[in-house]
Amino acid sequence: DAGVIQSPRHEVTEMGQEVTLRCKPISGHNSLFWYRQTMMRGLELLIYFNNNVPIDDSGMPEDRFSAKMPNASFSTLKIQPSEPRDSAVYFCASSLAQGWEQPQHFGDGTRLSIL
Amino acid sequence: SQQGEEDPQALSIQEGENATMNCSYKTSINNLQWYRQNSGRGLVHLILIRSNEREKHSGRLRVTLDTSKKSSSLLITASRAADTASYFCATDPPSSGSARQLTFGSGTQLTVLP
Numbered sequence: 001d002a003g004v005i006q007s008p009r010h011e012v013t014e015m016g017q018e019v020t021l022r023c024k025p026i027s028g029h030n031s032l033f034w035y036r037q038t039m040m041r042g043l044e045l046l047i048y049f050n051n052n053v054p055i056d057d058s059g060m061p062e063d064r065f066s067a068k069m070p071n072a073s074f075s076t077l078k079i080q081p082s083e084p085r086d087s088a089v090y091f092c093a094s095s096l097a098q099g100w101e102q103p104q105h106f107g108d109g110t111r112l113s114i115l
Numbered sequence: 116s117q118q119g120e121e122d123p124q125a126l127s128i129q130e131g132e133n134a135t136m137n138c139s140y141k142t143s144i145n146n147l148q149w150y151r152q153n154s155g156r157g158l159v160h161l162i163l164i165r166s167n168e169r170e171k172h173s174g175r176l177r178v179t180l181d182t183s184k185k186s187s188s189l190l191i192t193a194s195r196a197a198d199t200a201s202y203f204c205a206t207d208p209p210s211s212g213s214a215r216q217l218t219f220g221s222g223t224q225l226t227v228l229p
Contacts (some may be wrong), residue, residue: 004157033216042219042220042221042222043158043203043219043222045216045217045218048216056216091157091158093157093158101146101163101165103148103160103163104158104160104217105160106157106158106159107157108155108156108157109156109157
């Protein structure tokens with residue numbers, strides 16, 4: 001079975017450029033999460049969607065960050081303009097929303113470097 | 116903010132030994148989950164323990180939960196070099212809503228030496 005698929009795996013770009021990260025959740029999962037992982041702050045939840053609707057975006061650090069989920073099989077996280085402090089590994093995860101015991105399934109992340 | 120804090124931050128043991136990692140959290144929970152992260156990969160779910168359970172086993176994994184102390188431990192028995200990874204606890208507080216939002220701890224880096 002295909003897991004959560006993220007692209008690109010690595011992204012290196014100059015500050016000020018727009019960055020778009022992509023995620024395809026596991027088919028049938030109706031919750032999708034975007035996380036950011038850094039050495040200093042660990043794993044931080046940025047935003048999550050339930051049935052394609054953003055539920056909580058309080059973790060999005062600034063207005064430069066935006067996320068969309070136009071359908072059940074695709075989501076994007078966009079940073080515009082990017083800054084060096086945005087360098088991190090960004091993970092997408094999906095799960096079934098029903099029930100209290102559904103694990104989250106993670107993609108292998110996008111390692112983002114802003115020069 | 117991080118709900119869970121793992122202890123120790125790093126642990127190095129010999130193959131065949133047991134590894135114990137601890138997690139402390141701050142608020143009440145529905146359940147607590149443990150995840151593993153290999154270098155350069157995403158997190159992988161290992162085991163879930165409900166708030167009304169005290170111990171759970173899965174293969175070489177044993178998890179305990181003490182809600183009165185707001186703490187959990189993960190024991191890996193007969194460790195192997197392939198167990199080398201970071202281990203995270205994640206809590207599911209009652210306020211997380213229907214999407215099962217999790218809050219992850221800071222992780223324990225386990226190194227198993229051959």
